[in-house]
Amino acid sequence: MNLEERYQQIQLDVLKKIRPAKKERELLESKYAEISSKLEKALQDAKIQARIELLGSFSRDTWISGNRDIDIFIILPYESKFSPKDLLNEIKKGIKLDWIRKHAKHPYLYAITDDIEIEILPCYEFELGRKIRSAVDRSPNHKQFIKQNLPVGSNEEVRLLKQFMKGTETYGAEIKVHGFSGYLVELLIINSDGKFLNVLKNASQLLNARITFQENLVIDVEKFKDDSLIVIDPTDEARNVASAVKEQTLANFVAAAQSFLKNPSMHFFFPKQIKITDRKIQIMKDSSVNICAIFHKEPKLADDILWGQLRRFEKGLYKFLDKNLINPIKVDSIVSNNEIITLILTEKQHTPFLQWNNGPPVNKDTQWEFLNKYSRREEVVFGPAIIGNRWKVLLSKKPYYLEDLIKNAIKENAITLPSHLDLKLKSIEIVCKEDLINRFSENKNRSFFLYKLLLGKPSYLIEE
Amino acid sequence: MNLEERYQQIQLDVLKKIRPAKKERELLESKYAEISSKLEKALQDAKIQARIELLGSFSRDTWISGNRDIDIFIILPYESKFSPKDLLNEIKKGIKLDWIRKHAKHPYLYAITDDIEIEILPCYEFELGRKIRSAVDRSPNHKQFIKQNLPVGSNEEVRLLKQFMKGTETYGAEIKVHGFSGYLVELLIINSDGKFLNVLKNASQLLNARITFQENLVIDVEKFKDDSLIVIDPTDEARNVASAVKEQTLANFVAAAQSFLKNPSMHFFFPKQIKITDRKIQIMKDSSVNICAIFHKEPKLADDILWGQLRRFEKGLYKFLDKNLINPIKVDSIVSNNEIITLILTEKQHTPFLQWNNGPPVNKDTQWEFLNKYSRREEVVFGPAIIGNRWKVLLSKKPYYLEDLIKNAIKENAITLPSHLDLKLKSIEIVCKEDLINRFSENKNRSFFLYKLLLGKPSYLIEE
Numbered sequence: 001m002n003l004e005e006r007y008q009q010i011q012l013d014v015l016k017k018i019r020p021a022k023k024e025r026e027l028l029e030s031k032y033a034e035i036s037s038k039l040e041k042a043l044q045d046a047k048i049q050a051r052i053e054l055l056g057s058f059s060r061d062t063w064i065s066g067n068r069d070i071d072i073f074i075i076l077p078y079e080s081k082f083s084p085k086d087l088l089n090e091i092k093k094g095i096k097l098d099w100i101r102k103h104a105k106h107p108y109l110y111a112i113t114d115d116i117e118i119e120i121l122p123c124y125e126f127e128l129g130r131k132i133r134s135a136v137d138r139s140p141n142h143k144q145f146i147k148q149n150l151p152v153g154s155n156e157e158v159r160l161l162k163q164f165m166k167g168t169e170t171y172g173a174e175i176k177v178h179g180f181s182g183y184l185v186e187l188l189i190i191n192s193d194g195k196f197l198n199v200l201k202n203a204s205q206l207l208n209a210r211i212t213f214q215e216n217l218v219i220d221v222e223k224f225k226d227d228s229l230i231v232i233d234p235t236d237e238a239r240n241v242a243s244a245v246k247e248q249t250l251a252n253f254v255a256a257a258q259s260f261l262k263n264p265s266m267h268f269f270f271p272k273q274i275k276i277t278d279r280k281i282q283i284m285k286d287s288s289v290n291i292c293a294i295f296h297k298e299p300k301l302a303d304d305i306l307w308g309q310l311r312r313f314e315k316g317l318y319k320f321l322d323k324n325l326i327n328p329i330k331v332d333s334i335v336s337n338n339e340i341i342t343l344i345l346t347e348k349q350h351t352p353f354l355q356w357n358n359g360p361p362v363n364k365d366t367q368w369e370f371l372n373k374y375s376r377r378e379e380v381v382f383g384p385a386i387i388g389n390r391w392k393v394l395l396s397k398k399p400y401y402l403e404d405l406i407k408n409a410i411k412e413n414a415i416t417l418p419s420h421l422d423l424k425l426k427s428i429e430i431v432c433k434e435d436l437i438n439r440f441s442e443n444k445n446r447s448f449f450l451y452k453l454l455l456g457k458p459s460y461l462i463e464e
Numbered sequence: 465m466n467l468e469e470r471y472q473q474i475q476l477d478v479l480k481k482i483r484p485a486k487k488e489r490e491l492l493e494s495k496y497a498e499i500s501s502k503l504e505k506a507l508q509d510a511k512i513q514a515r516i517e518l519l520g521s522f523s524r525d526t527w528i529s530g531n532r533d534i535d536i537f538i539i540l541p542y543e544s545k546f547s548p549k550d551l552l553n554e555i556k557k558g559i560k561l562d563w564i565r566k567h568a569k570h571p572y573l574y575a576i577t578d579d580i581e582i583e584i585l586p587c588y589e590f591e592l593g594r595k596i597r598s599a600v601d602r603s604p605n606h607k608q609f610i611k612q613n614l615p616v617g618s619n620e621e622v623r624l625l626k627q628f629m630k631g632t633e634t635y636g637a638e639i640k641v642h643g644f645s646g647y648l649v650e651l652l653i654i655n656s657d658g659k660f661l662n663v664l665k666n667a668s669q670l671l672n673a674r675i676t677f678q679e680n681l682v683i684d685v686e687k688f689k690d691d692s693l694i695v696i697d698p699t700d701e702a703r704n705v706a707s708a709v710k711e712q713t714l715a716n717f718v719a720a721a722q723s724f725l726k727n728p729s730m731h732f733f734f735p736k737q738i739k740i741t742d743r744k745i746q747i748m749k750d751s752s753v754n755i756c757a758i759f760h761k762e763p764k765l766a767d768d769i770l771w772g773q774l775r776r777f778e779k780g781l782y783k784f785l786d787k788n789l790i791n792p793i794k795v796d797s798i799v800s801n802n803e804i805i806t807l808i809l810t811e812k813q814h815t816p817f818l819q820w821n822n823g824p825p826v827n828k829d830t831q832w833e834f835l836n837k838y839s840r841r842e843e844v845v846f847g848p849a850i851i852g853n854r855w856k857v858l859l860s861k862k863p864y865y866l867e868d869l870i871k872n873a874i875k876e877n878a879i880t881l882p883s884h885l886d887l888k889l890k891s892i893e894i895v896c897k898e899d900l901i902n903r904f905s906e907n908k909n910r911s912f913f914l915y916k917l918l919l920g921k922p923s924y925l926i927e928e
């Protein structure tokens with residue numbers, strides 16, 4: 001088999017696994033029919049003028065078998081006096097399900113029934129140039145654009161790209177992943193002649209790419225200067241559909257795409273499940289990388305808010321460790337069994353014994369204070385020395401081991417602790433090295449996470 | 465005593481020590497009379513048309529007692545067919561002294577007699593706008609400018625500034641020091657109303673200063689962009705008299721000047737001679753700074769050439785150690801007993817156990833080579849990981865101790881070894897830590913140098 005044949009074979013094999021069967025489709029269709037008729041009635045009873053539209057991957061036939069979502073939008077006229085809140089109250093009265101009120105940038109109802117996730121989202125009629133009233137007002141237009149522009153049969157290609165991104169941990173615009181949304185995946189397929197393989201083949205050009213769907217469209221570059229990838233929303237040129245995609249996630253996708261083309265395998269779509277054997281536990285214990293973990297309680301928060309806080313905490317921690325010269329390698333978190341575990345890998349076990357302290361230039365009056373302070377201190381091992389045109393001292397410092405360094409950072413507020421995480425010293429537990437590996441080895445999910453974290457490489461490069 | 469009175473007292477005390485006595489002056493005068501009359505005769509005999517002029521600090525009455533130099537210039541007409549070499553040959557015939565032929569940027573004769581250093585330097589008549597024929601053609605004009613512009617009595621102020629610079633190791637334009645020449649000292653005194661104290665008081669403005677002696681003179685800044693201090697030669701506006709002054713030496717002077725004004729003492733002019741006691745040897749042994757020294761043979765070279773090569777070697781060594789993450793603090797050399805000893809201070813004893821290796825960006829074809837190389841290597845402890853948009857690996861490295869690191873650098877030509885220094889492995893000796901301190905303690909000069917180097921601070925900050 002040449003490469004192209006192997007790509008084709010793998011795509012067929014993947015589709016076999018992810019293409020929904022007739023039965024699944026019928027199940028979703030009947031569930032939608034049932035709920036939408038109840039919805040119509042509820043609206044009528046409440047005398048609310050609004051139209052119902054099925055959106056999301058089910059409506060576009062781009063969902064992946066097993067991911068059973070029905071996203072129903074209730075579109076109010078732009079001038080409607082009803083608020084999303086009013087609407088959701090009426091619906092809860094009319095349809096008896098175990099509704100959970102959720103709130104992203106917009107309020108919505110969520111329920112699970114017959115293994116299907118139902119979402120009901122109120123919004124207002126969208127019109128270009130008019131201010132949107134709710135964050136999801138554009139969604140019906142997105143569907144319209146995709147329906148009109150996605151070539152026939154390319155819904156299967158969307159499925160392939162989604163699964164590829166799932167397998168390479170780049171799918172999902174949520175904060176935890178900072179990756180590609182379903183709509184963005186569809187746009188990328190449209191942009192590559194409807195072909196999954198073309199998206200992969202063009203991937204190397206995605207870093208800092210600018211994609212539009214209208215010719216001669218002038219992009220307001222200044223507005224998107226912090227974005228790694230710009231894909232202008234064909235239904236609203238003021239919006240970058242890819243604004244959630246972080247450089248790191250984009251780079252991960254680009255690398256995965258190219259690696260797949262070079263060396264195709266099913267593992268890009270379905271990562272190997274690696275069994276953590278005693279040998280692998282020993283490998284972890286033998287690693288020259290230094291590990292510690294902070295165990296803290298999982299607060300009840302919407303996913304995006306929780307991960308927003310966690311990612312902020314990780315970033316602050318990384319910066320603090322970097323400043324303290326203990327050379328952080330990676331900080332990442334896992335949520336499992338109502339616990340959050342923030343894992344820290346560093347090169348060094350402790351901060352250095354000697355550290356420079358930079359003083360003022362020799363022609364500034366502030367030098368006297370510096371010289372007074374350091375001329376006779378015992379911890380000065382070299383200096384005050386003039387290096388370049390500044391005074392500097394090399395100080396002997398008490399070294400802090402990673403565990404104590406983290407404790408100090410928390411105790412002395414050296415890093416900003418996000419308000420919703422319980423990171424007080426008495427609420428957390430810090431476990432390091434062998435103790436940590438031993439404790440993790442009792443939990444398959446955790447030990448696999450740690451093993452992958454310690455290897456540092458993408459799943460598709462992990463062997464055996 | 466207020467500060468101004470203390471300055472005055474110290475200046476008087478210093479002048480008492482450095483002002484030449486009547487006897488010394490008479491000795492130099494008679495020696496000059498004797499040699500110049502012999503010179504006149506030698507020129508006559510050889511039928512060489514030239515005039516004789518006494519230059520240098522003796523001619524300006526700015527020399528410091530004990531520094532007995534007579535600099536005699538023989539000025540040939542610009543069109544003269546005689547070369548400096550011809551001239552020097554005739555002089556050697558005419559005056560019987562133990563002449564040494566020397567060569568800086570120009571050839572000259574050098575002899576010592578009655579404890580006086582005699583230099584005879586041929587040059588050509590200088591005229592502004594005409595190309596100079598020898599590097600010292602401007603010297604007679606320098607003397608003329610100083611004679612005309614140095615206020616009466618300010619020759620004593622020149623002596624003070626010279627001695628201050630000697631005491632703070634900033635005097636001398638030679639490569640070893642990269643400091644202030646005698647002519648530059650005289651110009652600085654003229655520029656500060658003829659007063660030594662004014663030069664110190666204005667010192668903080670010297671960093672990146674531009675000094676001229678003609679009003680409205682436009683400086684060709686581009687030409688001097690690498691110079692830390694610009695003092696335009698009043699006899700030739702194309703020349704920066706301060707071009708030899710390195711930023712480091714200038715900063716040392718600025719700091720010393722301000723420290724003197726703040727806390728005046730004789731020690732700025734005459735540094736304390738510190739006795740290396742057993743306690744100080746113990747202090748050196750207890751230092752947390754890591755020390756090694758390379759012992760190599762002193763080649764027979766003119767000072768500027770030797771130090772040019774040494775400073776280049778030190779710089780290359782520093783860069784190499786920095787690149788290898790052993791954190792160099794200082795590299796400096798001492799020449800004593802026909803040996804050169806290059807001393808190296810570092811923060812770390814060895815190179816790190818872990819080191820990052822940065823690979824190509826994820827969208828470049830060179831990534832395959834990198835991934836092939838590192839995907840299965842045992843020394844990879846983390847990665848190949850995608851960090852930002854690049855592949856990186858963290859490698860486990862064999863740590864090199866400073867001694868071996870230096871040996872490797874020399875063996876593997878990792879630093880440029882200046883051609884005139886004998887730095888082959890078999891010619892050098894590397895001695896570290898206690899062994900070095902023990903060996904140095906046998907020699908007063910060396911142990912004092914090492915003690916000061918290890919303290920890292922200017923002499924005037926050293927106590928007891």
